[in-house]
Amino acid sequence: MANSLTRTAERNPDRVGRTQPQADYKITLDEKDLSSLIAPRLISLSISESRAEESDTLDLVLDDSKGDLAIPKRGANIKVSVGWVGEPLIDKGTFTVDEIEHSGAPDIVTIRARSASMTSAMHERREKSWHGVNIGAIVRAIASRHSLKPVVADALAKVVIAHIDQTHESDMSFLTRLAKRYDAVMNVKDLRLLFMPIGTGKTASGKSLSVLELTRASGDQHRYHISQRESYAAVRAHYHSNAKGKRKSIVIGGENNKNIKVLPEDYATEAEARAAASAEFARTQRAQATKGYTLALARPELFPEMPVTVAGFKPEIDKTPWLVKKATHSMGDGGFVTTLELEMRDDPTSERHRSHFRRGGK
Numbered sequence: 001m002a003n004s005l006t007r008t009a010e011r012n013p014d015r016v017g018r019t020q021p022q023a024d025y026k027i028t029l030d031e032k033d034l035s036s037l038i039a040p041r042l043i044s045l046s047i048s049e050s051r052a053e054e055s056d057t058l059d060l061v062l063d064d065s066k067g068d069l070a071i072p073k074r075g076a077n078i079k080v081s082v083g084w085v086g087e088p089l090i091d092k093g094t095f096t097v098d099e100i101e102h103s104g105a106p107d108i109v110t111i112r113a114r115s116a117s118m119t120s121a122m123h124e125r126r127e128k129s130w131h132g133v134n135i136g137a138i139v140r141a142i143a144s145r146h147s148l149k150p151v152v153a154d155a156l157a158k159v160v161i162a163h164i165d166q167t168h169e170s171d172m173s174f175l176t177r178l179a180k181r182y183d184a185v186m187n188v189k190d191l192r193l194l195f196m197p198i199g200t201g202k203t204a205s206g207k208s209l210s211v212l213e214l215t216r217a218s219g220d221q222h223r224y225h226i227s228q229r230e231s232y233a234a235v236r237a238h239y240h241s242n243a244k245g246k247r248k249s250i251v252i253g254g255e256n257n258k259n260i261k262v263l264p265e266d267y268a269t270e271a272e273a274r275a276a277a278s279a280e281f282a283r284t285q286r287a288q289a290t291k292g293y294t295l296a297l298a299r300p301e302l303f304p305e306m307p308v309t310v311a312g313f314k315p316e317i318d319k320t321p322w323l324v325k326k327a328t329h330s331m332g333d334g335g336f337v338t339t340l341e342l343e344m345r346d347d348p349t350s351e352r353h354r355s356h357f358r359r360g361g362k
Contacts, residue, residue, distance in 0.1 A: 009350070021084075021085070021297060022299070023084060023085070024082070024083055024085045024089060025045065025082045025083070025089065025331070026080070026081045026089055027060075027078060027080055028078070028079045029077070031077075031219075033281050038060075041062045041063045041069065042331070043062060043063055043108065043332065044059070044060075044332035044333075045080075045082070045332070046058070046059040046060070046330040046332075047059075047080065047328065048080065048327075049092075049304055049326065049327045049329075050304060050326045051187060051198070051281055051304035051305055051326070051327070055187075055188070056092075056115040057112060057113070058078060058095040058111075058112070058114075059110070059111070059112050060110070060111040061108055061109070061110050061111075062101070062109045062110075062111070063106070063107075063108060064107040064108055064109045067107065069109050072097050073097065074097050076096070076097045077094050077095070077096055077097075078094070078095045078096075078097060078111075078113050079094045079095075080093070080095065080308065082298075082329060082331070083300050089300075092329075093115065094115075095113030095189050096113055097113045098112055098114045099111070114295040115188060115189060119170075121145075121146060122170060122188070123170045123173075124170055125168050125169060125170050125341065127167060127168065128165075128166040128170065128174075129163070129166070130163070130164050131162075131163050132160065132161075132162060133140050133160070133161060134160045135156050135157055135158075135182070135195065136150075136156070136158065138175075139175070139195045140152075142174075142175060142193065148188065148191055148192060149192045150192075151194050151196070152186075153200070155305075156195060156196070156197060159275070160271075161178075162269045162272065163268045164178070164268075170316075175195070180279065181276045182275050182276075182279055183197060183198050183273060183278065183279030183282045184197055185197070185304075196305075199286075200305075204211045209306055211307045212302065212307065212308045212309070212324075213310075213311070214293065214295070214311075215310070215311045215312045216362075218293075218296065220296045220337070221291050221293075221294040222293045222313070223290060223291065223292040223293075224313070224314070224317050225291070226286065226289050227288060227291050232281070233253055233254060233258070233260065234259070234260045234261070235252050235263065235284070236249050236262045236279045237249065237250055237266065237267060237274070238263070238265075238266045239267040239268065239269055239272065239273035240266060240267075250273045250274045250277055251277065252280075261284065263276055285324070286343045286344045287353045288344060289346075290340040290343050291310070291338045291343075292339070292341055293339070293342060294338075296337065296339070297335075297336070298329050298336040298337050298338040299338045300338065302324060302338055302340065303324065303327055304325060304327060305323065306323070307345055308321075308322040308324060309322065322342040322343070322344065322345055323344070323345035324340055324342060327341060
């Protein structure tokens with residue numbers, strides 16, 4: 001089999017009448033640099049980064065037509081950096097080999113690895129009740145159990161949870177559920193347990209992210225989609241009054257709206273009900289419009305939660321503030337490209353955005 005990609009593969013040389021950038025990468029297996037060994041055998045490389053509970057993934061497809069490739073062991077660590085020749089490579093972290101497949105003919109080896117920090121212990125089911133603790137304490141306790149560094153946004157860290165049960169539920173599942181209630185990003189990256197509000201436009205260290213400006217000329221393909229299905233005017237959440245145990249409700253989006261989504265869970269306090277309703281309302285607003293965009297030349301420095309604006313499309317598309325939900329960087333027959341999944345971005349200066357945490361934590 002002729003290999004489909006070399007370490008300095010050209011990106012669509014006939015696309016424009018000039019020399020194209022050349023892709024580059026560095027791959028180490030258990031700290032041993034295998035870049036030169038892999039170069040003549042690499043068919044494709046793909047890195048997917050998501051803000052959701054799913055772990056980041058690495059997919060490697062290698063040519064084994066000569067039969068001289070050793071199959072890596074499950075649990076081995078692969079560290080990957082990608083970029084362009086002549087530019088600093090972007091570190092995409094360490095991945096643990098999770099799946100291996102050998103197929104043919106012609107023979108190929110397919111390796112799938114997941115974010116190294118996402119340990120199997122985080123998927124073990126546990127029994128735990130949390131009473132009168134704030135989110136910061138919960139995240140710190142779980143991070144400590146898995147030897148991770150907790151990174152919790154101040155706005156979330158101080159939010160007190162009156163009562164929540166972790167019943168026959170893994171730490172990963174529990175934190176994912178908690179994050180959804182407060183419209184937060186929960187993920188594990190580079191030995192850090194992240195718990196941050198969605199769409200804040202800041203890194204885990206608190207540094208503000210620049211708004212990425214993309215034009216129609218930046219990409220090969222796009223898909224813009226509007227859905228009425230998630231277009232709720234308001235969200236209602238129920239809670240029980242501590243005084244008499246009476247069932248009450250809170251509505252985010254306006255009491256007079258007829259198209260109201262009702263959350264199925266009853267919450268312990270008004271504050272928790274308000275936070276859950278606010279989170280669900282924000283999610284439904286973001287989901288009203290989505291955009292998929294494949295960049296003609298990969299931008300490996302892009303990652304989830306980066307704010308984006310676009311130009312050169314329809315006016316409705318250009319005026320929408322966007323947020324990166326998922327970024328996939330791929331090398332293969334199509335060159336080196338980045339595919340983005342975008343959703344509507346809330347304005348962090350809006351009253352609705354600020355009130356989500358100001359009132360939710362009382």
